[in-house]
Amino acid sequence: DAGVTQSPTHLIKTRGQQVTLRCSPKSGHDTVSWYQQALGQGPQFIFQYYEEEERQRGNFPDRFSGHQFPNYSSELNVNALLLGDSALYLCASSLFGGVTDTQYFGPGTRLTVL
């Protein structure tokens, strides 16, 4: 049974560019949440996708957008990259997405913006 997978593992971009990160949820899960984790900090909630729609959003600008596909996989897009967007981006999947439904995290994508 595959866990949560994310791609790519590492990514280097320059300021102003756009990036797309991908996540495949754990088998049987229908909800995907995205988090940003800066170095030495705890993860910060970006948004959650359920039934192909953004269900809740954290305090992130519109440069951060996402998508969920019919197979429940998800993408995180970040436009007009800033140096401050450098972080580990984590994807978490769960069944139904309620806060008491255990979230399973992937290993993350390390994004470096130069």
Next chain:
Amino acid sequence: GESVGLHLPTLSVQEGDNSIINCAYSNSASDYFIWYKQESGKGPQFIIDIRSNMDKRQGQRVTVLLNKTVKHLSLQIAATQPGDSAVYFCAESRISGGSNYKLTFGKGTLLTVNP
């Protein structure tokens, strides 16, 4: 405001000792709390959770204590092992009122277990 914080950024213990990791929260509306473990190069892993109608919950070698009066949460690890070395995060959320799916994480405590 909504925030979750930790008293100590690092904790070093001897193998076999008990570990206690503390966490303070400020949002009185929080009614659900979770502890996560994050090993180097991996995503956070669920350890144990507790709802605000409880003050203690036990798992395998772990116990979470919740003191709502002082908005304090702790994670106790019994007989700490080298494999317990990791960063530990507390996270909070709100169940009541519906329409909330967000977890708010604290900064984390680095636990180092010395052999």
